[in-house]
Amino acid sequence: LLRRDPNLKIAIVEPSDHHDYQPAWTLVGGGAYDVSKTRRPMASVIPAGVKWFRAAATRVEPDANVVQLDSGVRVAYRQLIVAPGLRLAWERIAGLTETLGKNGVTSNYRYDLAPYTWQLVQQMKSGTALFSQPGMPIKCAGAPQKAMYLACDHWRRQGVLGQVNVEFNLAGAVLFGVATFVPPLMEHVKRYNANLAFSSNLVAVDGPARIATFEVKDANGNVTRVEKRFDMLHAVPPQVAPDFIRDSQLADEAGWCEVDHATLQHPRYPNVFSLGDVCSAPNAKTGAAARKQAVIVAENLLAARAGAPLAYRYDGYGSCPLTVEKGKVVLAEFGYGGRLLPTFLLDPTRPRRLMWLLKASVLPSFYWWGMLKGREWLTRAARG
Template sequence: MNERTWNNDTSAAPMDAALSRGGDFDVVVIGGGTAGIGITASLLRRQPSLRTAIVEPSDRHYYQPAWTLVGGGAYDISKTVQPMASVIPPGSTWIRTAASGFDPDSNLVHLTDGRSIGYRQLVVCPGLRLAWEQIEGLEDTLGKNGVTSNYRFDLASYTWALTQDLKRGKALFTQPPLPIKCAGAPQKAMYLSCDHWLGKGSPDDIEVEFNAAGSVLFGVAAFVPPLMEYVRRYNINLMFDSNLVRVDGVNRTAYFDIKDEKGNVERVAKPFDMLHVTPPQMAPDFIRRSPLADSAGWCEVNPETLQHSRYPNIFSLGDVCSSPNAKTAAAVRKQIVVVAENLLAAKEERELPTRYDGYGSCPLIVEKGKVILAEFGFGGKLLPTFPLDPTVPRYLAWLLKAKFLPWFYWHGFLKGREWFARPDSTTRVP
């Protein structure tokens, strides 16, 4: 794999032919990430004759959940990326450009290259936009001056390098206001670094601080006590209502707006030797400004059926939809079945058969070799897959996170395999 080979891929040729014919697609999918490839594969496994198109400008497809492992020295970064051409489901058209807007009354998607494509049904799943620019000075210092983030492919390895190099000093880890992709990821980066420092016998020489814009360690209360045990083990200083707003990389100083109990906000400067940043996140601009968005900018859906609230031939899933579930790849795994079954039912003017229960999963890596497998649904209801206490850190959950799930992602999930994902009411496919 190399950049030249990927950029010279010719699989986009069928796209131009399809558009030149002027025909509508049965289903247009916006986004070639986890949700976009997964839903297209599942739809085609159910109805191979569907004329589908995926609108995605990137020539690379990433397995982002493993970037935390890369940042902890437990995974090879090269195994988290493949050419986009290799994951586009056979029979689907890849439109290698970006969407710029929608005309849902005319069933049209507008593209950044000036063209428009028609659809009979639309699936919206372009993911989130990482708003690095909202933190002053951050973009100028990412990847140097001790500033890193596991939320970017090219920086996860730098996180591990910083962790290995730091022998004494101050390490800051941040979490912005929610929602974000995998709300546990900022903590996982911290725990893996702390586990390394503990193993090297240098935890007393490194001051670790977790600055979270929110007021709790984790949104599902059942998992807070076991996490607090690791906070104490690693001697982590928790700073809640502390939001990163500026980074001076050259002088290795981070600035936080800290809110007190009365709501007063004070800007505080904190020196650092290592700074792991989780960026603010939002829906892409072309979604936020579109007629598909709700008042907060997300693609507006019924949270149980994932059908658009105002346009019945439109569905949405993944991080961009308005459903109040955790934004994780595990949530997408369940949502795919709901959207696939309900979209095809809507196509045939049948009652929508499947409901989403808000399932999401956050494998909380608390040390190398131990994971708390947090699985939950709407309202924080625990939804464990296995008959084990989900609050206990386990090696079995580590194997699931570090070994099985990456393999299944490339060889099963992206091929339309729906293991442990189908509600009882759905129709099974091979």
């Protein structure tokens, strides 16, 4: 926005003192990345020329054009960009919060727990390893199964995979939402001899007893509770919109910030735009999506300020580098309706070392020095 109009007065409401590169936490859990390299001071990534309110938003009043902060300050705005991400609802799985980080229970969805995942994987020589995936939407829909693939690959290399009972419990009915990528993923599921339990949703964990409870739905919609013993459990929490958005007039029926799926403008409050995990657009919630959406929002917001038509359209682009083994990645890139949107002129379904190098080496630098600096490399913003 500032590169397009340096005279804009912009405020950022952000309570955190650090900023995390979360896509690398899967690699941390697989022993392939240093967790300390995923975190930097928030002050180092706040753009020059903006005012930083170091507080949390607690309420949005779109009729009054005001955001209420937990510091007591009320911030007025002419235009609002809603991009707080989503909330990890750990509390929705009974007993999970109390046992995270001990009793063999971990999750790559937290900075402090991803190293524990790798510790558990290294220690495991036999027994049962359970991996869970909640109902959609979640951020980086491939991350729960990537944790399984990297763990299995390590056990295979150590010669102990045959002694480990691996099971992936998915609340949904498919392994991955874009059908094109299911066959290559299934090849690795079979290679690792992992069991898939569909329509199996983690609802409770008894850490000391090493028992996970799942609600399992049959073909007729009947739900039963099944207890499964584990030696290691990689749990992924349900994910919801932040309360101050869900409880506001900006929310749709599911609690997400409602937007036009193409322009990313709010349908009822034209001075409000949204991007990232919180917006209601039916795309995969990934960092790659936010990178493309940022350009759409910048262009369309300035057009709205000028009273001009909103010329830019978001095609639903998202990217999920599916890490199927240490050193190999299937780069899934797709848009609305599962339409493939590959960046490279290569078969996107093939696991490649090149894509591993992209995931582990190129993209982190691309994030810190490109995306967070407002550079628009490979954004392919499209005009309507």
